[in-house]
Amino acid sequence: xxxxxxxxxxxxxxxxxxxxxxxxxxxxxxxxxxxxxxxxxxxxxxxxxxxxxxxxxxxxxxxxxxxxxxxxxxxxxxxxxxxxxxxxxxxxxxxxxxxxxxxxxxxxxxxxxxxxxxxxxxxxxxxxxxxxxxxxxxxx
Numbered sequence: 001x002x003x004x005x006x007x008x009x010x011x012x013x014x015x016x017x018x019x020x021x022x023x024x025x026x027x028x029x030x031x032x033x034x035x036x037x038x039x040x041x042x043x044x045x046x047x048x049x050x051x052x053x054x055x056x057x058x059x060x061x062x063x064x065x066x067x068x069x070x071x072x073x074x075x076x077x078x079x080x081x082x083x084x085x086x087x088x089x090x091x092x093x094x095x096x097x098x099x100x101x102x103x104x105x106x107x108x109x110x111x112x113x114x115x116x117x118x119x120x121x122x123x124x125x126x127x128x129x130x131x132x133x134x135x136x137x138x139x140x
Contacts, residue, residue, distance in 0.1 A: 021110070022058035024073050027051055031081060034088035035095065035118060048084065048095070048116055049127070052077075054103070055111040071108045092116050092130040100134045111135045 029050040060069035121128040
């Protein structure tokens, strides 16, 4: 289906309606990477758990039922896995910031948040986590 046909179809389905904001949750993506600034952390991969929330306008995806009009979370997740597993990080903040920067390159994503847990980072805690957000700004 051509973009014009999809656009026309979407506008006839929902005239005068706000965009159909969809929220995608990627839950508990378990990855291994070098994370930390202590010597042992620099030589031994550790587990991190990544949770991601993506928001995008799904109006065209609803009208077309085509992955080309949707936020392709599978492709984005593969890029995030490669980023985390192929690099090393001293700080969770750096890892979260790099993931947010990668997500920001996905044109369809309007808003995102990333939460990264580092299990067993503290002796008496289940994990330590960092959360960061992103919101696309529009220039008029």
